[in-house]
Amino acid sequence: MADSLKTDVLIKPDMRAVLSRTHLAHDLHGFLLPVLEAISNAMDGIHARFDQDDEKAAREGEVKIRIKDPNEPSKILVSVTDNGVGLTDDNYSNFRTPFTGHKLKEKGRGFGRFIAFKVFARILYSSRSEFFAAETIRCFRFDINQDREFQFNDGSPDFEGPGMCVEYNQPLAEWHDLIRGMKPSEALDEIGAHFLPYFLYRWLPKITIQWGEGAAEDITSHFRNVFVEYDHGTFECSIDGVLETLNYSLARIPRSSRFKSHCLLFSAADRIVGSPRDLSTKLGVPSFVDENDARYIVIAIVRGDAFERRLNDARTSIDLAPKVVEDIVSKVSDVVQRKESVQIDKIKTEQSTQLNVALRENPILRLGLRGKTLKEYVAVKPNHWKAEEFISDLAIERYRATNDLTKQIVAAANNRDDYEKTIKDLVGRLDKEKKEALAEYVIHRKRILELVESARKYGVDEKRAPEDTIHDLVFRRFRDGANTGYFEHNLWLIDDALAFLPYVSSDRAMHGRGRKSGDKVADLIFYDDSLILGDADGSTITIVEFKRPSRNDYAFGDIKSDPVLQVIETLEKATAAGGISRTDGSHVSFTSVVRRFAFIVADIMPTFVQVLRKHDFRNDWNPKIWVRYRDNEEILIQAFGYETLVDLAKKRNQAFFSVLLDE
Numbered sequence: 119m120a121d122s123l124k125t126d127v128l129i130k131p132d133m134r135a136v137l138s139r140t141h142l143a144h145d146l147h148g149f150l151l152p153v154l155e156a157i158s159n160a161m162d163g164i165h166a167r168f169d170q171d172d173e174k175a176a177r178e179g180e181v182k183i184r185i186k187d188p189n190e191p192s193k194i195l196v197s198v199t200d201n202g203v204g205l206t207d208d209n210y211s212n213f214r215t216p217f218t219g220h221k222l223k224e225k226g227r228g229f230g231r232f233i234a235f236k237v238f239a240r241i242l243y244s245s246r247s248e249f250f251a252a253e254t255i256r257c258f259r260f261d262i263n264q265d266r267e268f269q270f271n272d273g274s275p276d277f278e279g280p281g282m283c284v285e286y287n288q289p290l291a292e293w294h295d296l297i298r299g300m301k302p303s304e305a306l307d308e309i310g311a312h313f314l315p316y317f318l319y320r321w322l323p324k325i326t327i328q329w330g331e332g333a334a335e336d337i338t339s340h341f342r343n344v345f346v347e348y349d350h351g352t353f354e355c356s357i358d359g360v361l362e363t364l365n366y367s368l369a370r371i372p373r374s375s376r377f378k379s380h381c382l383l384f385s386a387a388d389r390i391v392g393s394p395r396d397l398s399t400k401l402g403v404p405s406f407v408d409e410n411d412a413r414y415i416v417i418a419i420v421r422g423d424a425f426e427r428r429l430n431d432a433r434t435s436i437d438l439a440p441k442v443v444e445d446i447v448s449k450v451s452d453v454v455q456r457k458e459s460v461q462i463d464k465i466k467t468e469q470s471t472q473l474n475v476a477l478r479e480n481p482i483l484r485l486g487l488r489g490k491t492l493k494e495y496v497a498v499k500p501n502h503w504k505a506e507e508f509i510s511d512l513a514i515e516r517y518r519a520t521n522d523l524t525k526q527i528v529a530a531a532n533n534r535d536d537y538e539k540t541i542k543d544l545v546g547r548l549d550k551e552k553k554e555a556l557a558e559y560v561i562h563r564k565r566i567l568e569l570v571e572s573a574r575k576y577g578v579d580e581k582r583a584p585e586d587t588i589h590d591l592v593f594r595r596f597r598d599g600a601n602t603g604y605f606e607h608n609l610w611l612i613d614d615a616l617a618f619l620p621y622v623s624s625d626r627a628m629h630g631r632g633r634k635s636g637d638k639v640a641d642l643i644f645y646d647d648s649l650i651l652g653d654a655d656g657s658t659i660t661i662v663e664f665k666r667p668s669r670n671d672y673a674f675g676d677i678k679s680d681p682v683l684q685v686i687e688t689l690e691k692a693t694a695a696g697g698i699s700r701t702d703g704s705h706v707s708f709t710s711v712v713r714r715f716a717f718i719v720a721d722i723m724p725t726f727v728q729v730l731r732k733h734d735f736r737n738d739w740n741p742k743i744w745v746r747y748r749d750n751e752e753i754l755i756q757a758f759g760y761e762t763l764v765d766l767a768k769k770r771n772q773a774f775f776s777v778l779l780d781e
Contacts, residue, residue, distance in 0.1 A: 152234035156198035163202020179323030204247030307376035317345035364422040379404035400451035402501025486515030658713035665720030714753035
């Protein structure tokens with residue numbers, strides 16, 4: 119029975135086909151990858167020669183890198199020579215066997231010698247190994263494009279004692295331009311960065327590099343005092359549904375052209391794998407400043423068995439889902455923030471200062487804090503946030519708070535006794551005369567809302583009222599705050615806060631007279647001097663632009679059809695004019711405008727939405743209200759429709775309608 123069994127053997131891998139499917143980044147790291155693999159193999163050989171003794175291997179081991187004619191593609195020759203054990207019989211057998219089990223035990227893949235053919239066409243090996251008194255020399259050209267990959271010669275190594283040298287030349291054409299632009303410092307940094315894990319938690323032999331005819335530079339000494347671990351530990355991360363333990367090491371290094379910002383590096387097989395992950399956004403700044411005003415960055419190295427199992431054969435990437443990478447970046451950032459608490463406190467202090475300025479410019483945004491202190495609010499916000507992000511977030515939170523208040527009023531309406539009691543307590547504090555006046559004013563507000571709603575509807579001629587009709591309901595055209603009392607306008611329709619600004623100009627030119635050619639006239643301009651809000655260092659301009667209801671012919675970038683550009687131009691001209699003439703002949707000066715706001719009231723039609731989107735407006739917190747803070751002009755712009763204007767005004771007045779009008 120056993121004699122009838124048939125057997126067969128595997129056909130060796132087609133390494134050319136494997137290489138064709140292997141991607142190599144077309145950058146300096148990709149070009150030097152064969153050299154980096156040769157250095158790695160050299161360190162394995164040195165470790166073996168010195169009986170796996172790390173200290174002895176580090177003390178007596180040496181790897182020499184030589185780059186001749188470094189910027190001439192037709193002449194360049196790169197060699198890596200070591201004083202390791204050389205190609206012993208076992209090593210040579212492993213060399214001839216792709217993907218050996220021996221290399222897997224050493225955290226390798228047995229693929230490094232093949233990746234060189236993605237860069238160079240000609241590769242030579244020379245080795246001397248010793249076994250007691252016997253000496254074995256192997257010198258050959260290795261070429262996977264030949265049927266017989268090993269072509270031996272009768273030469274001998276040009277170094278003494280055991281060891282190995284690998285030489286690369288005849289680079290492929292696609293690398294020629296990169297070679298012409300290579301710089302010694304960049305190559306040095308690339309090699310040092312690749313073996314950064316060894317500097318932090320392993321050993322390294324003496325590694326030198328000679329560029330052209332220059333003197334050899336000691337890479338190990340160069341980086342040993344730079345790459346110094348100052349913290350290490352572990353954290354857990356879920357990868358493919360399994361909770362894995364990952365190790366991290368942190369190093370502080372001076373900011374340089376190679377390391378410009380805080381970054382996270384993944385390590386597998388004790389090498390840096392893949393591209394750095396920038397931590398600047400998470401940490402808030404690209405670099406920190408020490409007590410001597412010197413800039414430094416934090417490098418985090420993360421490694422673990424999970425990475426070893428997911429390392430590709432070319433050792434160029436680790437198979438990790440984007441969500442896993444994001445989780446690792448977040449957890450490492452948390453570790454760095456704890457270790458760099460002094461630096462993070464500086465960032466948070468600066469953010470608090472910026473936020474305080476923003477709140478002085480717009481006190482109503484304090485509603486967005488929802489009872490938190492500045493410090494508490496800033497503490498939970500991203501470290502990289504600047505004024506724009508804070509303003510946007512507070513504006514959103516303010517409207518959320520307003521919506522929450524509205525929900526509370528609606529909820530309270532289900533328990534009418536408590537609801538009315540709350541408002542009646544407020545009204546009860548007013549004397550009879552003032553109460554009657556208030557009721558009369560509330561009725562007035564209700565009637566105004568009804569008029570605005572009517573103006574938005576089709577009339578008997580099947581036409582809507584022009585925007586001037588609604589404009590006059592809000593504030594009479596061609597008038598200003600000098601000849602219009604508080605109860606003579608309805609600015610509360612837009613925002614109650616506007617009703618209390620000390621000066622308003624409606625559809626008037628800056629010079630206060632009739633409109634001239636070239637004059638830019640806003641529907642409404644509000645001016646607030648610094649004393650009104652107790653702010654001694656600035657003033658506010660608020661612009662309101664009304665558009666014809668149901669208009670749908672807006673165009674991005676056209677000053678005649680782009681409301682956003684119109685309010686910006688009005689702002690610029692108002693600021694440039696330096697002030698505005700009042701109807702009573704006096705002059706209001708725009709001394710130091712630091713708070714700028716604009717409202718665009720127009721039905722949200724398709725062409726208007728297109729314009730808003732192209733101006734990067736957001737409506738994620740309320741689909742009916744679009745918001746954008748423009749950095750260059752330093753202006754916060756809100757756009758909403760007439761329906762929204764009415765709805766918001768109704769909500770703000772609902773409590774008084776209920777108590778005073780029994781609605």
